[in-house]
Amino acid sequence: DQQVKQNSPSLSVQEGRISILNCDYTNSMFDYFLWYKKYPAEGPTFLISISSIKDKNEDGRFTVFLNKSAKHLSLHIVPSQPGDSAVYFCAERGSQGNLIFGKGTKLSVKP
């Protein structure tokens, strides 16, 4: 059973607009959440993270929101750029530091 769910396999957005990627989780014991970005034939690249004691973390064009009561987090990219086109993975950090990933959402930003 999946502990981290990304229900949208793909998302298409116009350049300059906002991209919103969503993620739901089941285990309320986890205390740290991360977003990774992955281009084809490359390894995932760390993007941004958030601790469960916060509800928002911002880094440039990227903002992650955490709603603990709904067990939901989202990644906002504003403004979206064509270079943002990639697969985005949401992950929780497990007790031994291992990451538990969702299946990913493929973002396409059209010029």
Next chain:
Amino acid sequence: NAGVMQNPRHLVRRRGQEARLRCSPMKGHSHVYWYRQLPEEGLKFMVYLQKENIIDESGMPKERFSAEFPKEGPSILRIQQVVRGDSAAYFCASQGQRKETQYFGPGTRLLVL
């Protein structure tokens, strides 16, 4: 650029052969995680190692798979008697201290014929 290195990048094996995947962590990092990505899936944790120790192997298949991280040299993920279902991308990630950010290598794409 002293990033995480993995080799080979691509590996083709016939059923029943052995596959050896290597991972050199970032300089100064002593924690290594291995993950596997099957087609159309997310990455799945396999094993967590520190130098000379296996810390958590709860994600490793019980048979044919083993991992090590010797005092000197890279971490090795070994798959014996490969089957077609082992075809996947295998990623390693290194970490300086526990609970710091994990940095991923480019992966090894294993194809079993």
